[in-house]
Amino acid sequence: MAAKRAAAQFGDKVxxxxxxxxxxxxxxxTPAPPLGPELGQMQVQIAAFCKDFNEKTSHIKPGVPLPTxxxxxxxxxFNIKLLSPPTTYFLMQAAGCNKGATKPGSQTCxxxxxxxxxxxxKIKGQDPAFTCMTLEQVCKTVIGNAHKIGIKVLKDDISVEELEQFKEQRAQEVEAEEAELEEARLSKMLRL
Known part of the structure; x- marks a missing residue:
């Protein structure tokens, strides 16, 4: 009896x-990890949440990462508040690249x-984190993020030929990096 009372008091404190x-x-x-367990700990009906979230985001391209x-x-x-996608997502889409540079200071992706x-x-300026900033300050933040992931910001437009040449060169760099990583992985496996 005393144990039940102690458990009830402890349960109230949790x-x-x-x-x-x-x-x-x-x-x-989806109810799959990592989202499902997190919602379960909060005692939210997971299926209802997933259905509501998917309905609210049905007008957005599937797979776009949304801070929620x-x-x-x-x-x-529960209340769901959707924010705009991360700045890096927009930068990668604008640059047309799938992944950032492995060495951002010396590589351009x-x-x-x-x-x-x-x-x-303009899009990110509507997020709560940027409401107290001017558009110029938000632009500087975006440029800083671009440099962090290895995207070069140009003042002038780039010609199609220059862009194609850059993409070919970048594809060769990525291929060489992947081959180097695969070789390192195989050599590590041989050591084991």
Whole structure:
């Protein structure tokens, strides 16, 4: 009897998590890990959440990573707040590259113009994190992010020929990097 009373008192003191900030691909919320267990700990109906999220993001291209804020109310209902995709997603799309540079200071994985930066900054300027910043400050942040992942920002437009030449050169660099990584992986396996 005393054990039940102690367990009940302890149960009252345990606070469940009521806020979650995560990145979920648009239209692809599933009960599978990592999202399902997180929602389960918050005592949210996972199937209802997935259905609601997928409906809210049905107008967005499937697979676009969306930062999402989930707030759980005491009655187990939830509120979903969708933010715009990460800046790096927009930069990679604008540059037309699949992955960033492995050595951002000395490698370039793509090129964008200041027009791209301006358009990305207009979209990101609506996020709560950027509301107190001017458009110029948001542009500088976008340029900083571009440099961090190895994307070169050009002041002028680039010709189609120059872009094609750059893409061919970049494809060769990526192929050489992948071969080097595969060789390192195989040599490590042989040592074991």
């Amino acid at each position: 606070k469940r998590k009521t806020f979650l900030k995560t990145i979920i691909p648009a239209g692809k919320a 804020e989930i707030t759980v109310n005491p009655d187990r209902s 793509g090129m964008i113009t200041l027009k791209h930066v301006y358009e990305i900054a």
